[in-house]
Amino acid sequence: MYFQKHIRYFNSYFSFTSFGVSIDHHLASARGNGVYCFKAHGQIYQRLDKLVAGGRGPRHMQLYFYDTNEIIANRVKRSPKLDTTLIRLILEIVQDNPYVLVFRNLGSVSNIAEYSIELNISISIDQRRYKAPRMDQVAAIWVDGNDPQQQRFSRRIIIYGSEDRPHYVRVYRGCYDPLAYPLFFPDGETGWEDKKIEYQIREGQFNVFFHAGWLFQQFAVDMYVKVESMRLDWYVKPAHQDIIRANLYKGLLDTHAVGEADASKASLRVVLSKDFPGSDRDVQARFMDAMTLVTRYGMPDFFITMTRNPYWDEIVAELLPRQTPQDRPDIVARVYHAKLLDLRDFLLKRSSWQAKLPHMKKYPELHKLVCKHMMHSPCRILNKDYPCMVDGECRFRYPRQDSRMITAIEVVYRLYAFKLYTMSPPVLQMQVHLEGMHMVAYKSTDNLNNNRPCSSLYREYPEHFTWNKLKKVWKPRKAKRIQIGRLVYANPAEGKRCYLRIILNHVRGATSYKNLRTWSDVTYETFRSMDNHLDSMSKDFCCTCDNSLRIEQMVLRDISYHLTSMGKDIRHYGLLELHETKFTEELNLGFDEDHLKIVDTLIAEQMAGYDEILDHVLKNKGHVFFVDGPGGTGKTYLYKALIAKVRSMDLIAVATATSGIAAFIMPSGRTAHSGFQIQIKLSGTTMCSFTKQSGTAELLRRATLIVWDEVAMTKRQAVEALDRSLQDIMGYEKPFGGKVTLFGGDFRQVLPVVPHAEADVWFADYLLKIGNGTEEAFDGDYVWLPDDISIQNHPEDDSIDILIDREFPDLVANCTSATYMREHAILSTRN
Numbered sequence: 001m002y003f004q005k006h007i008r009y010f011n012s013y014f015s016f017t018s019f020g021v022s023i024d025h026h027l028a029s030a031r032g033n034g035v036y037c038f039k040a041h042g043q044i045y046q047r048l049d050k051l052v053a054g055g056r057g058p059r060h061m062q063l064y065f066y067d068t069n070e071i072i073a074n075r076v077k078r079s080p081k082l083d084t085t086l087i088r089l090i091l092e093i094v095q096d097n098p099y100v101l102v103f104r105n106l107g108s109v110s111n112i113a114e115y116s117i118e119l120n121i122s123i124s125i126d127q128r129r130y131k132a133p134r135m136d137q138v139a140a141i142w143v144d145g146n147d148p149q150q151q152r153f154s155r156r157i158i159i160y161g162s163e164d165r166p167h168y169v170r171v172y173r174g175c176y177d178p179l180a181y182p183l184f185f186p187d188g189e190t191g192w193e194d195k196k197i198e199y200q201i202r203e204g205q206f207n208v209f210f211h212a213g214w215l216f217q218q219f220a221v222d223m224y225v226k227v228e229s230m231r232l233d234w235y236v237k238p239a240h241q242d243i244i245r246a247n248l249y250k251g252l253l254d255t256h257a258v259g260e261a262d263a264s265k266a267s268l269r270v271v272l273s274k275d276f277p278g279s280d281r282d283v284q285a286r287f288m289d290a291m292t293l294v295t296r297y298g299m300p301d302f303f304i305t306m307t308r309n310p311y312w313d314e315i316v317a318e319l320l321p322r323q324t325p326q327d328r329p330d331i332v333a334r335v336y337h338a339k340l341l342d343l344r345d346f347l348l349k350r351s352s353w354q355a356k357l358p359h360m361k362k363y364p365e366l367h368k369l370v371c372k373h374m375m376h377s378p379c380r381i382l383n384k385d386y387p388c389m390v391d392g393e394c395r396f397r398y399p400r401q402d403s404r405m406i407t408a409i410e411v412v413y414r415l416y417a418f419k420l421y422t423m424s425p426p427v428l429q430m431q432v433h434l435e436g437m438h439m440v441a442y443k444s445t446d447n448l449n450n451n452r453p454c455s456s457l458y459r460e461y462p463e464h465f466t467w468n469k470l471k472k473v474w475k476p477r478k479a480k481r482i483q484i485g486r487l488v489y490a491n492p493a494e495g496k497r498c499y500l501r502i503i504l505n506h507v508r509g510a511t512s513y514k515n516l517r518t519w520s521d522v523t524y525e526t527f528r529s530m531d532n533h534l535d536s537m538s539k540d541f542c543c544t545c546d547n548s549l550r551i552e553q554m555v556l557r558d559i560s561y562h563l564t565s566m567g568k569d570i571r572h573y574g575l576l577e578l579h580e581t582k583f584t585e586e587l588n589l590g591f592d593e594d595h596l597k598i599v600d601t602l603i604a605e606q607m608a609g610y611d612e613i614l615d616h617v618l619k620n621k622g623h624v625f626f627v628d629g630p631g632g633t634g635k636t637y638l639y640k641a642l643i644a645k646v647r648s649m650d651l652i653a654v655a656t657a658t659s660g661i662a663a664f665i666m667p668s669g670r671t672a673h674s675g676f677q678i679q680i681k682l683s684g685t686t687m688c689s690f691t692k693q694s695g696t697a698e699l700l701r702r703a704t705l706i707v708w709d710e711v712a713m714t715k716r717q718a719v720e721a722l723d724r725s726l727q728d729i730m731g732y733e734k735p736f737g738g739k740v741t742l743f744g745g746d747f748r749q750v751l752p753v754v755p756h757a758e759a760d761v762w763f764a765d766y767l768l769k770i771g772n773g774t775e776e777a778f779d780g781d782y783v784w785l786p787d788d789i790s791i792q793n794h795p796e797d798d799s800i801d802i803l804i805d806r807e808f809p810d811l812v813a814n815c816t817s818a819t820y821m822r823e824h825a826i827l828s829t830r831n
């Protein structure tokens with residue numbers, strides 16, 4: 001019992017390594033709720049120390065250098081309460097462990113500081129069997145003077161006697177488990193086997209994991225992190241990133257069209273692909289799939305959640321003596337999965353079913369329990385009186401924030417490879433490709449000529465046919481089970497492909513691309529309508545210019561402007577050639593002569609900023625500046641001076657601001673969203689939507705100064721998107737791709753955000769009336785303020801004190817309370 005209760009402690013005491021991860025200390029430890037959890041940043045690894053013990057005495061593998069009695073004495077020295085009989089027993093069990101043998105051998109040498117060990121980190125002994133490695137397979141020992149260049153193992157770590165630098169064993173190394181979990185792998189097995197097999201219950205077979213309590217939980221979570229880390233590592237590799245480029249196929253073709261051979265320059269950088277569960281794109285795709293079912297069958301009537309109860313009879317019946325469900329995440333995960341399948345079958349196979357509350361009078365207890373634990377209606381602002389509402393908050397904390405926490409049960413569920421989601425009927429994502437843009441999808445519909453239902457839409461095919469991925473043909477569906485088709489999304493900015501998608505959604509029984517373009521026996525050519533459109537657009541420009549070539553260019557530039565704002569390049573649309581690119585446009589922006597003179601009027605602080613920034617621009621030294629100052633202190637004035645100076649030297653200065661008004665004041669300024677093509681929906685990995693070969697990218701590549709005013713008003717993610725994109729197009733992993741970037745803004749002008757605050761309707765209306773000039777006024781432009789919102793001008797002129805007293809009652813007593821200070825504020829029109 002004692003051993004089981006402290007098994008994690010024992011394991012960490014006998015492990016050769018220590019657990020290494022950077023932990024978010026705000027979230028680490030029990031923090032009052034009793035469940036130990038921690039939030040890790042980055043990779044998890046095991047740490048190996050040098051051979052010579054540090055000032056705090058031997059630890060981990062260093063403890064093995066001594067003979068048994070000495071080890072026990074050493075271990076007891078570190079932890080006086082240790083049960084020595086138990087330690088002796090464990091040491092006996094691990095006595096043939098090859099790592100123990102290696103380290104124990106070192107115990108007999110006197111000058112250990114001069115030794116080093118070559119540790120084999122990727123042991124590849126027979127992994128299908130639980131066979132222990134031999135000592136010479138895990139490590140070799142050199143005495144002083146041996147040539148460490150003589151590499152014995154292909155992947156190794158050399159642990160030196162006295163070198164202070166610790167070594168890290170990454171999760172995917174074969175020796176990770178035996179070094180970290182000696183209690184599970186007493187003979188030093190690689191621990192590299194299929195974990196699904198390890199967690200199986202086998203009649204008559206002793207499985208150490210099921211007796212390890214907390215250590216099993218820790219091991220399972222560690223294994224899951226291992227799996228996940230390896231998958232993430234795969235995605236992070238540049239070679240694999242290239243494979244999963246967002247618009248791979250389309251991007252490749254586009255790239256060839258503009259003579260760009262390097263595919264990596266073709267499209268946006270994507271961190272995680274759709275195949276990674278939980279990634280943005282996976283969620284997006286599943287949302288679209290769900291909406292396909294909604295389109296087909298209507299809105300859902302029920303949203304059912306199923307929670308596991310660790311004390312379900314089926315779980316308790318399987319527990320070993322003295323075990324609690326927490327000790328057996330494997331059983332909990334299995335039973336939950338089985339019950340989930342049962343529920344799904346019940347819901348799907350029964351043609352009709354009803355969800356009924358137990359009768360209130362007949363089963364009062366049951367009724368109460370169901371209402372209490374199993375139902376939740378909209379609450380908070382939608383239903384303030386709902387029983388879950390306590391002090392204006394939902395006591396179940398709905399709606400819940402997204403969070404990602406891995407528990408041992410979830411981990412085992414994932415390691416068993418149980419499905420995370422299924423859809424019934426399933427949704428098939430159908431590709432939409434322009435002719436010649438893809439080899440497989442739409443063209444193959446030709447195979448349908450003989451047996452295609454002539455009234456079907458393309459997306460309805462899966463209901464009548466099955467798609468053979470290997471042969472790439474549709475075959476008539478035999479089974480009753482149907483599948484719903486969904487055409488993959490095409491952004492309107494994609495032009496032709498988007499139109500094709502719309503047409504596919506409307507034209508029934510089409511057999512070819514030509515057939516799709518045919519209407520009332522007339523086959524339309526691509527861009528025919530666009531040509532007409534060009535003619536009609538030019539009329540807008542005719543009144544400003546009479547040179548037809550110039551008008552043509554003006555129209556094209558206008559189209560290009562709109563396309564660029566959608567992240568596209570006019571060169572990919574087969575239109576006439578646009579001579580002036582965005583880049584040359586920006587070069588010819590010119591500057592205001594008056595702004596050049598501003599430099600003579602700058603005050604000392606402005607001048608210091610001007611000199612410093614200009615120096616970086618002239619020497620091309622990348623740096624990020626932030627100009628801070630309350631409103632009206634001359635920030636814009638400084639930008640004007642700088643921008644004029646940079647442009648006067650025929651260099652490019654890109655001037656942007658968050659709001660349209662601020663952008664208007666900047667010389668040839670534009671909003672940051674339009675200038676940098678920042679997407680509306682932002683996440684931690686969003687990039688700006690311009691492509692590497694677009695005009696915007698070229699402009700930013702050549703820009704020597706980038707100015708973004710009012711940056712305090714924008715979302716952090718927007719600035720981060722620009723940072724990522726600049727790094728991407730510059731191919732330089734320094735902030736903002738090594739550009740001189742000047743941000744300006746004033747956080748004092750950002751109003752505090754009060755979550756869930758309710759507007760005072762009367763006051764809002766009153767303010768609008770004043771703003772619109774419809775409030776009753778006297779003496780020209782004075783309005784009466786109602787008494788209850790104004791403070792009388794006191795004869796002793798202490799009205800400010802009165803205001804403070806009224807807004808901050810008991811200020812002295814509460815001034816240290818963060819909640820009190822958050823809830824009171826005096827806003828002033830002077831910023």
Ligand SMILES: Nc1ncnc2c1ncn2[C@@H]1O[C@H](COP(=O)(O)OP(=O)(O)OP(=O)(O)O)[C@@H](O)[C@H]1O
Pocket residue numbers: 601602603606629630631632633634635636637638746
């Ligand atoms: N050194 C200076 N000499 C003369 N006038 C100046 C100087 N600096 C600023 N000003 C003037 O002060 C006024 C306010 O300056 P500016 O608009 O640059 O402030 P700001 O900090 O950008 O304000 P906000 O944060 O509200 O946008 C402008 O009319 C500007 O011409």
